[in-house]
Amino acid sequence: MNTNPLPPAESYKSSNLTWHRSNVTREDRYRLNGHKSCALWLTGLSGSGKSTLAFALEKELYRRGVSSYVLDGDNIRQGLNRDLGFAPEDRTENIRRIGETSKLFVDAGMFVIAAFISPDEGDRASVRGRFAGGEFLEVYVKCSLQECERRDPKGLYKKAREGTIPNFTGISAPYDVPDKPDLVIDTEQFTLEESVEFLLSELGERDYLNV
Numbered sequence: 001m002n003t004n005p006l007p008p009a010e011s012y013k014s015s016n017l018t019w020h021r022s023n024v025t026r027e028d029r030y031r032l033n034g035h036k037s038c039a040l041w042l043t044g045l046s047g048s049g050k051s052t053l054a055f056a057l058e059k060e061l062y063r064r065g066v067s068s069y070v071l072d073g074d075n076i077r078q079g080l081n082r083d084l085g086f087a088p089e090d091r092t093e094n095i096r097r098i099g100e101t102s103k104l105f106v107d108a109g110m111f112v113i114a115a116f117i118s119p120d121e122g123d124r125a126s127v128r129g130r131f132a133g134g135e136f137l138e139v140y141v142k143c144s145l146q147e148c149e150r151r152d153p154k155g156l157y158k159k160a161r162e163g164t165i166p167n168f169t170g171i172s173a174p175y176d177v178p179d180k181p182d183l184v185i186d187t188e189q190f191t192l193e194e195s196v197e198f199l200l201s202e203l204g205e206r207d208y209l210n211v
């Protein structure tokens with residue numbers, strides 16, 4: 001199994017590096033956990049339902065004895081990525097770091113549920129490129145801008161319309177609708193429970209939930 005696609009060497013700031021292999025294989029970790037691992041990458045507008053869906057799915061996986069962990073934009077930006085803002089280059093670095101973090105979780109044999117707007121198709125493709133086939137599923141959390149703005153769970157759209165939040169995705173910054181997502185969850189069509197059930201059944205059918 002190809003577990004380590006490496007980024008191009010010219011992108012490293014350091015030289016004279018050696019890759020150290022673990023004595024524990026991916027298959028060892030799968031056997032220990034009783035399931036495989038995968039990154040579920042949730043992308044969508046603010047208010048589309050990424051966080052709600054991510055944490056509901058995490059809870060259901062937990063109930064089924066499956067190890068998973070949510071990486072959520074709002075949370076990560078208060079810790080690991082607190083040095084980053086919302087300019088395009090900051091978003092790119094945000095997504096790159098989360099892609100690398102997600103890869104560590106998958107290497108460790110866990111499911112990672114990454115909930116980030118991740119508006120740029122190129123940034124999302126770069127993350128996908130860091131994973132071996134089958135280790136990464138892009139999930140488009142689909143919801144119209146109109147409905148996201150109606151929900152406005154944090155009052156951010158209102159502020160963005162008033163001009164107090166610059167570079168706000170969907171209002172004053174772009175969102176690239178995924179071209180070929182692996183899965184689509186339309187949160188205007190399906191309830192939260194239906195969406196979680198759908199994701200669980202997809203993981204089951206794709207044979208991730210056993211060894």
Ligand SMILES: Nc1ncnc2c1ncn2[C@@H]1O[C@H](COP(=O)(O)OS(=O)(=O)O)[C@@H](OP(=O)(O)O)[C@H]1O
Pocket residue numbers: 045046047050051072073074077086090091092094095115116117118119154156165166167168169
């Ligand atoms: N300018 C601007 N644009 C978009 N979002 C903003 C902005 N400022 C703050 N927020 C809050 O930050 C959350 C998005 O962070 P992400 O790390 O997911 O963004 S990105 O992927 O780097 O585009 C986003 O969370 P979600 O609403 O859960 O998507 C907002 O709560």
Ligand SMILES: Nc1ncnc2c1ncn2[C@@H]1O[C@H](COP(=O)(O)OP(=O)(O)O)[C@@H](O)[C@H]1O
Pocket residue numbers: 044045046047048049050051052053115151153186187188190191192195
């Ligand atoms: N079918 C649905 N799936 C997920 N969230 C929904 C759904 N219907 C309504 N909502 C609501 O939409 C809002 C989505 O907010 P949130 O999960 O923070 O989105 P995001 O993380 O994409 O910004 C929440 O208030 C949630 O209760």
